[in-house]
Amino acid sequence: MIYAVDNADFKARRLRAVKEDLNTGAATLARKTLEDIIDFSDCCDAADTQELVTELTDLVTQLSAARPSMVSIQNALRRWSDCLENLPADDLKEARRLAQMAAEEVIEELQNAQVDAVAACVKELKDGMTIMTHSTSSSVMSLFNACYQAGIKLQAIVTESRPGMEGRKLARFLNKLAIPTQFISEAQMAYFVPQADKVIVGADSLLRDGTLVNKVGSRLLALAARDSGIPFWVLAESFKHSLTLPEDVVLEEMPEDEMQLEELEKVQVRNIYFDLIPARFITAWVDEQGVRVEFRSLAEASRVPLLAAP
Template sequence: MLYAKNNEDFKQRRLRAIRNDFDSGATQLARNALADLADYAEDCDAANIEALNKEILDLALALQQCRPSVATLATLIQAFIEKIQTLSSELTLNETRQAYGDIAEEVSQAAILAGRQAAQNLASKINKGSRLITHSCSANVMYLCDFLGEQLKEVIITESRPSMEGRTLARYLSKIEMPVQYITEAQIGNFIQQADLAVTGANTLLQDGSLINKSGTRLLALAARDAGIPFYVCAESFKHRPLMPEAITLEEMPAEELGLPQLAHVRARNLYFDLTPARLVTAWADEQGVTQTFINKSS
């Protein structure tokens, strides 16, 4: 196994990478985990199919549980688990390894297609010449900008501290020659009046349509409500979870990322995600369409 001493070393390395990845969006994070499962299926030490199944299932279940705020990770890995359980018992060990890799890629590609379809559905609702404001770096917002192209007048992007993933979106839109204004999220109140609509992705959509996303999303939704512009959530149905907001614990990362020196009587806080209530959402776009009445599809 590349860069790993043994099976356990590989699993711990990959779990650590997924656990500490706060730059990738929810779908990309899940796709990274699926790629890890494919790599592990190909290279892990397993003398027979039973041993291989145990190793893959162990890693899959650990990956499912390592990022509780990211429903996409748990959902797509569950899809992988369910599909591998349907494989023929007539396959050889090498054929089973290959089949696991193929299934991981199949689930990964299906996720991309769902995201693109959600963005295309939302694109059909956006007027030509609109100026869009967004927060963080959602792959679905990238797809949306691809579909709209010159129909968009401009995109306003927040920096999205502390990971600064807004820079990734800015670089992408620069490459496709999309006019962009790049701001700190503290400036949302200054720029919201320039926008015709606000759009974000989501890490997770809860039972009532509330969303978990990068901290600052709720501020954008509140600013949009105050400015009288729509706030759209573009997120695939596999991001749905059958949980209510009060059941959620938001992930908190080391305060050292904020760069504040040690000060007596001061406690720095670094919550990466916030919860935006459904009442602030104008409509939800997924691969099946755009609706103003949220229906949770996680059951």
């Protein structure tokens, strides 16, 4: 151990960071929470392995509850938690090392799953295609980069994704890749979607029945795509699969001040950040095992322990 910290302070700071990060996708946040586990395993103030496990379990519980709409965080932490039963009771230093190593292995699993899902999607894209997307997904960013590296020339239509405006991050990224991009508001989605060959979005969660949980505005885009006959694809590795049903989902509501309206006596400001997009609006699901046009076997084929309904 390099140094010890105040355990409660460490947890409070990391929990606050996860809750307040509104511009990072689910996969990246899952990796960040595992990096928190690595840091805490090293610097946690613990007298023995039992105390270390207690403190780590408490941190996992808090991080898992921090972003209920992002199931990859819960699934990644659930996978890592398997190591706790096997930490040596009589060797605290070794217990810290093994906890860190287990987190690094899950991070690698997350990264490999995303790489494989992106590779499966790349095979379905051709020169000259226009891809429309909403919000900023690390998987979608990786998809554009993989196509660029493979010499597949794409064009893009990117929404700004209010509130939060994380679409700007993707637009800047695409500009660096010299990918011709149209940057639009959500209000323009129905007008622009007929120009696309495919709509491809990431996911915060994929539910038992194939329902997508993603940044608010995604359902409107799915409806516009369906109306125009444009395929609507979901690119999401199996760490984002959940056994939860739509009626049990908690859609996160964020601070009112993001809506930029002064306080008005008779006005209630709502800032719900996520949509539920039913499976009937989705043309295909892409994960590390390939492209699927039916969802029924997806959860069964998942490689990770899934978060079940409460």
